[in-house]
Amino acid sequence: MKYKPTHIFEKDISNCGLTGFISTAGTLVEGSVIIKSISLMHDRGNGLGGGFAAYGIYPELKDFYAFHMMYENSTALQLTEEYLEQNFFIELQEEIPTRRTQAIANPPMFKRYFIQPLETTEYREAIDYQKMTDEDIIVSHVMRINHGIEGAFVVSSGKNMGAFKGVGYPEEIADFFRLEEYSGHIWTAHNRFPTNTPGWWGGAHPFTLLDWSIVHNGEISSYGINKRYLEMYGYLCTMLTDTEVVTYMLDLLIRKHGLSPELASLALASPFWDMIDSMPDDDRELLTAIRQVYGSGLLNGPFAILFASNEGLIGLNDRVKLRPLICATKDDFVYMASEEAAIREICSNPDRVWAPRGGDPVIAKLQPGVA
């Protein structure tokens, strides 16, 4: 254990706020827009966590995995850089630009690295004999850094995207990371209200792996089951909060097992058995199979989540809708947020506004050929 909490924190109950949007045509939007939307829901958080995920922000370096790193001390930085140099070709490394502000006390260090795996013997072994892909290799490195190097955390590790998060209100975190200087075609944001896990820099949302990022309002009461299930597949939970399992579950179901986002959503938020029993034969068989195979992947408890990737943006509620989620469209834009007002703040006259059903994913994909 690298981070030594005073208690075994198992889960997180929160009344957070989230918002996100996508330009399905790939139009780049400045960071100031998402900041405006999340700031409207200032009072849904309590200043102990704010964060953003942005896609399309590194177009010149889009072939490289963009590692956003957080370091709690200089030893962590040194050990991580030695590790990265051994395993990766580093195209570019730099400090993540930040701004000294009064609101942010004692921030950790942030650096980013644009990297590709080196063809080491270990790499060849993994590719040639263990049937691993480059992405599998990235995942295993992320797990090793998070778990093995005390004080070092991978904040994000996908291509042409990045996560920016920390302790503070989201607008303060945005100011700290100078988010107004970035432009992206997908943005998500989170305002945190942690209640029984620590409000620390790594515990802020989004949680990420490769280009997956998750922001979440709610509480995953099935965290223990989900965590143990994921451990069987090599995912190690190190961030001390429940949302982390959602990120790894989606990576497992969609990237590794090849489920569509629709099917993966049905595994995370399955209909109840009595509803499955009343479905037509085909649906009943499909849903029964999903619940049987992915019983340990079912997310119990209240949640509204937004998950983004380089493919698009998806919103999902728990099956009985115990957390708010409202969606809207305007031209090629799709918006999803905890409150309609957060959408109207940045899109005053949407074409359509609707509240999705619990368990029904809202899927907005980038148009083919974009980004």
Place this chain on the structure above:
Amino acid sequence: MKIDAQGVYYRDLNSKIREAVAGGADKIELNNVNGQYFIGDGVNRAVTITINGVPGNDLGAFMNGATIIVKSNAQDNIGNTMNAGKVVVHGHAGDVLGYGMRGGKVHILKDVGYRVGIHMKSYDTNKPVLIAGGKAGDFFGEYMAGGVLVLLGMFTDDPDKPKHGFRFGTGMHGGVIFVRGAVDETKLSREVGVFDLTDEDKQELEGYLKDYCKDFKLDFKEVMQEKFVKVLPKSKRPYGDLYCPMPR
């Protein structure tokens, strides 16, 4: 009097509203509202507050006699523990409307979300009425203990959506739900049953709907063109035997 709410923090806006109410205003118009919480909460006398924009959560909570007119959509938790007065929403509204409502009226023109009318209650002449003109999400009338819920299913932005969701009337043990047209009995909870309206029911319902149609300038005859059914709890103590059998 008019108040410009553009970018005004919810506490400051609500202070201004309370000052206006204390100062004797009988009509208050709020412009450029977007997301401010708790508007009209605890207002204790008759005053009309018109809202242009989308008000935030907990609109009209603990309200006692005021009228709120929302010209667009509204969010979650409208009329929480409301005592008297009226909220009129000319669009759709969110989840958990009329939570523990004890009196007064909530009129929503279009769709409503999950858990609408949760634990509404009534006592003597205090009888809350909540009418949704569109469609409803799951758990309509959950734990309902009294009062009146009406679902029309007529005015919606989403014609493909079913009129109501699953778990209709879960835990309901008092009050009445009127539904225009039929209910989908496969989505009813075990605690409720469907009945025809009596003449007294019809008279009562017509009274509520006339008022509703007046608020939205709707054709009352058109609303009444289809038959209504009523949903009632089968028992006043649906969970009385859940853990151990009790004498009735």
